[in-house]
Amino acid sequence: MKHPDDDYELFNRLEAEMADPGADVVDLDKARAARESTPAGPESDDPAAAVMVDRPTTAAAGPGYLGRLATAKRRDVVPLWLRSLAELRTATGWVARHYAHVVGYHALRTPVYAARLSLQAPTGLARFVGGSMRWVADREGEPVRLAAVRREDPAEYLKLSRQRDGRVRLRTLVAVLGMFTGLGLAIALYVLAPDWLQALSVGALVLALGAHGRKADAPVIHRAVEVPKASKLTSDIVLRALGSLGIPAINQAQGKGRDGFEFTAPITRDGPGWRAEGNLPYGVTVTDVIERRERLASGLRRPLGCVWPEAVSDEHTGHLVLWVGDQDMSKAKKPAWPLLKSGTVDLFKPVAFGTDQRGRWVEITLMYIAAVIGAIPRMGKTFLLRLLLLIAALDPRAELHTYDLKGTGDLDPVGNAVSHRHRAGDEEEDIEYAVRNLRALREELRRRAKMIRSLPRDICPESKVTSQLADKHSLGLHPIVIGADECQVWFEHDKYGKELEEICTDLVKRGPATGIVLLLATQRPDAKALPTGISANASARFCLKVMGQLENDMVLGTSAYKRGVRATMFSWADKGIHYFIGEGSDARIVGSVYVDAPAAEAIGARARKVRELAGTLAGYALGEAPEDTGGPSYDLLADVAAVVPEAEERVWNERIAARLAELRPDVYGGWKGENVTSALKPHGIRTRDVAGTTDDGTRTTRRGIVRADILNAMTERNEKPGAA
Numbered sequence: 001m002k003h004p005d006d007d008y009e010l011f012n013r014l015e016a017e018m019a020d021p022g023a024d025v026v027d028l029d030k031a032r033a034a035r036e037s038t039p040a041g042p043e044s045d046d047p048a049a050a051v052m053v054d055r056p057t058t059a060a061a062g063p064g065y066l067g068r069l070a071t072a073k074r075r076d077v078v079p080l081w082l083r084s085l086a087e088l089r090t091a092t093g094w095v096a097r098h099y100a101h102v103v104g105y106h107a108l109r110t111p112v113y114a115a116r117l118s119l120q121a122p123t124g125l126a127r128f129v130g131g132s133m134r135w136v137a138d139r140e141g142e143p144v145r146l147a148a149v150r151r152e153d154p155a156e157y158l159k160l161s162r163q164r165d166g167r168v169r170l171r172t173l174v175a176v177l178g179m180f181t182g183l184g185l186a187i188a189l190y191v192l193a194p195d196w197l198q199a200l201s202v203g204a205l206v207l208a209l210g211a212h213g214r215k216a217d218a219p220v221i222h223r224a225v226e227v228p229k230a231s232k233l234t235s236d237i238v239l240r241a242l243g244s245l246g247i248p249a250i251n252q253a254q255g256k257g258r259d260g261f262e263f264t265a266p267i268t269r270d271g272p273g274w275r276a277e278g279n280l281p282y283g284v285t286v287t288d289v290i291e292r293r294e295r296l297a298s299g300l301r302r303p304l305g306c307v308w309p310e311a312v313s314d315e316h317t318g319h320l321v322l323w324v325g326d327q328d329m330s331k332a333k334k335p336a337w338p339l340l341k342s343g344t345v346d347l348f349k350p351v352a353f354g355t356d357q358r359g360r361w362v363e364i365t366l367m368y369i370a371a372v373i374g375a376i377p378r379m380g381k382t383f384l385l386r387l388l389l390l391i392a393a394l395d396p397r398a399e400l401h402t403y404d405l406k407g408t409g410d411l412d413p414v415g416n417a418v419s420h421r422h423r424a425g426d427e428e429e430d431i432e433y434a435v436r437n438l439r440a441l442r443e444e445l446r447r448r449a450k451m452i453r454s455l456p457r458d459i460c461p462e463s464k465v466t467s468q469l470a471d472k473h474s475l476g477l478h479p480i481v482i483g484a485d486e487c488q489v490w491f492e493h494d495k496y497g498k499e500l501e502e503i504c505t506d507l508v509k510r511g512p513a514t515g516i517v518l519l520l521a522t523q524r525p526d527a528k529a530l531p532t533g534i535s536a537n538a539s540a541r542f543c544l545k546v547m548g549q550l551e552n553d554m555v556l557g558t559s560a561y562k563r564g565v566r567a568t569m570f571s572w573a574d575k576g577i578h579y580f581i582g583e584g585s586d587a588r589i590v591g592s593v594y595v596d597a598p599a600a601e602a603i604g605a606r607a608r609k610v611r612e613l614a615g616t617l618a619g620y621a622l623g624e625a626p627e628d629t630g631g632p633s634y635d636l637l638a639d640v641a642a643v644v645p646e647a648e649e650r651v652w653n654e655r656i657a658a659r660l661a662e663l664r665p666d667v668y669g670g671w672k673g674e675n676v677t678s679a680l681k682p683h684g685i686r687t688r689d690v691a692g693t694t695d696d697g698t699r700t701t702r703r704g705i706v707r708a709d710i711l712n713a714m715t716e717r718n719e720k721p722g723a724a
């Protein structure tokens with residue numbers, strides 16, 4: 001067989017021969033025949049012979065049968081909805097509720113239906129009598145007879161008339177017999193039948209006549225349920241939609257009569273929708289399709305909220321899974337949240353917080369995460385944060401710290417009921433309250449880190465807090481969940497912004513392993529509102545609708561937009577719908593459970609009761625003011641190291657005091673050299689005479705420290721567990 005590359009190769013060789021006039025003239029046909037009989041390969045002696053990169057088609061291509069079997073994708077024997085008891089229960093519940101609704105709806109309206117039918121009975125009677133008379137008179141044959149008259153065909157007319165006479169005679173007989181039978185039956189009923197049978201018969205007759213008298217445009221019985229008519233998704237519809245995207249490769253293929261999309265599985269029902277799966281043309285990626293989701297929805301003739309193109313992480317980038325829901329995701333009825341009415345939570349285990357497009361629960365394990373929630377205003381960010389905090393509240397061990405920096409009281413249902421620390425507002429004193437508490441939390445973080453380090457390996461094998469460790473009161477390793485709405489208020493604060501950022505970055509980085517969870521929500525996810533140290537280290541990300549690539553990537557991670565994870569595609573109606581990255585999986589689209597303020601109050605009250613029983617209610621929820629944390633809890637050594645540059649090996653304490661006062665005036669304001677001396681003493685740092693030059697240029701010796709001593713003390717402190 002001729003290989004398509006052969007001509008090209010021969011052409012190259014010919015060119016080479018022409019460049020070298022001493023070479024033989026090549027006969028193309030002969031050369032081709034020679035090549036076909038002796039294919040060049042690595043074993044060829046001719047160094048100039050080109051190596052064929054494509055193996056002959058007759059040779060085995062790819063893995064063998066067993067290899068393909070080993071990597072084959074097996075479809076589920078038992079479908080998911082049958083395997084999951086919860087899904088089966090939900091589906092059965094829906095069907096039962098549907099029929100209960102239909103029965104109830106019609107039962108209530110039965111008298112109305114009866115009255116309507118009775119009113120229509122005279123019309124029905126007239127129609128019946130008229131219809132019967134027309135039948136007896138053989139009116140249906142009239143047009144044919146008239147046609148015979150118009151054609152002036154006497155033979156045909158006579159034949160038809162005779163037939164009609166016979167028919168009319170027979171039908172009159174049947175009608176008279178029927179009338180007498182009916183009349184006899186009526187008299188018999190009137191004379192012999194009990195009252196109820198008479199009433200039943202008259203009722204049935206009236207209803208039957210009423211039904212016969214109904215108008216086509218005024219049905220007596222209305223539908224109890226308007227079932228949305230979702231047309232079946234077929235391959236033609238999918239191809240039509242893909243063709244309307246304006247992707248050149250697909251259009252070219254379709255222009256040449258090909259499909260432009262290779263279905264790899266039949267189109268099937270998948271939850272409340274259809275699923276089509278296949279390969280896009282070479283070079284076209286799923287992202288190209290996601291980018292044109294609106295056009296896709298137009299091509300499919302479906303609302304935007306029904307159309308969800310997705311990439312599959314373990315497939316190539318051109319493998320498209322298209323899920324087309326029967327209903328708009330934002331409007332589809334959601335199953336009842338299991339925790340709405342009852343139940344508690346173990347924060348170390350997954351808890352459902354939303355449903356995916358297919359109506360299946362999506363779970364989150366709040367422990368070991370730090371989360372950011374981002375969205376433009378009014379898309380459901382606060383509701384989502386409150387939902388996560390309510391979940392945390394239902395674990396009686398969890399200590400909650402809630403900060404509503406919008407100040408509208410959205411977090412009060414959690415805060416007032418169970419929070420250890422709670423504040424609503426963005427005034428100076430609210431920020432100071434948060435600063436004091438976060439400082440204390442950072443100390444707590446350090447204590448926990450040391451505690452975990454000092455625990456025997458068999459008790460703490462993974463160097464992180466576990467559910468069992470959290471249960472041990474004496475260790476104080478219970479979960480701490482901090483939630484802040486509109487966190488940009490903290491980080492953009494003139495005075496405390498830097499410090500809050502520093503503490504939060506620490507909590508995001510080291511918090512998860514030590515049982516401290518930080519949940520931050522912001523409506524302006526940019527580098528200032530959500531510092532990169534925080535956004536880059538958050539392990540769970542929730543992104544509701546955002547307007548641009550920058551915000552998208554700030555919340556969902558660098559290059560998420562490029563990979564096709566685009567929260568920009570959500571519409572304004574998609575409240576609560578977001579991309580969720582976490583739980584070790586790729587981005588998923590989730591519609592969070594809708595819990596409004598009254599429902600949140602009820603859950604909060606329930607959580608409080610559970611805490612009262614467990615004896616874990618404390619702090620703000622009990623009306624306790626935060627205990628004074630004993631003044632500033634700064635890391636003095638770190639601050640001194642920060643104000644003494646590397647180049648300055650020795651420095652006077654009075655200079656350190658001045659620089660510290662500049663760094664944190666509220667903490668070190670008014671410090672003199674002596675304060676530095678006495679504050680550093682407990683850390684084992686000796687003050688010594690240091691030679692230097694005063695500001696006016698006089699050389700003198702004053703009390704000071706050596707920078708290396710500070711660094712040594714810090715290293716020693718970090719190495720020695722339990723050290724101050």
Ligand SMILES: Nc1ncnc2c1ncn2[C@@H]1O[C@H](COP(=O)(O)OP(=O)(O)OP(=O)(O)O)[C@@H](O)[C@H]1O
Pocket residue numbers: 375376377378379380381382383384406523575576577591592593594595
């Ligand atoms: N999961 C949800 N399902 C349906 N609707 C929701 C959901 N979550 C929130 N909403 C609706 O969206 C509205 C806005 O929600 P929310 O107050 O949480 O927005 P926000 O993003 O915090 O706004 P802002 O930036 O102004 O604080 C709510 O009033 C609610 O009606």
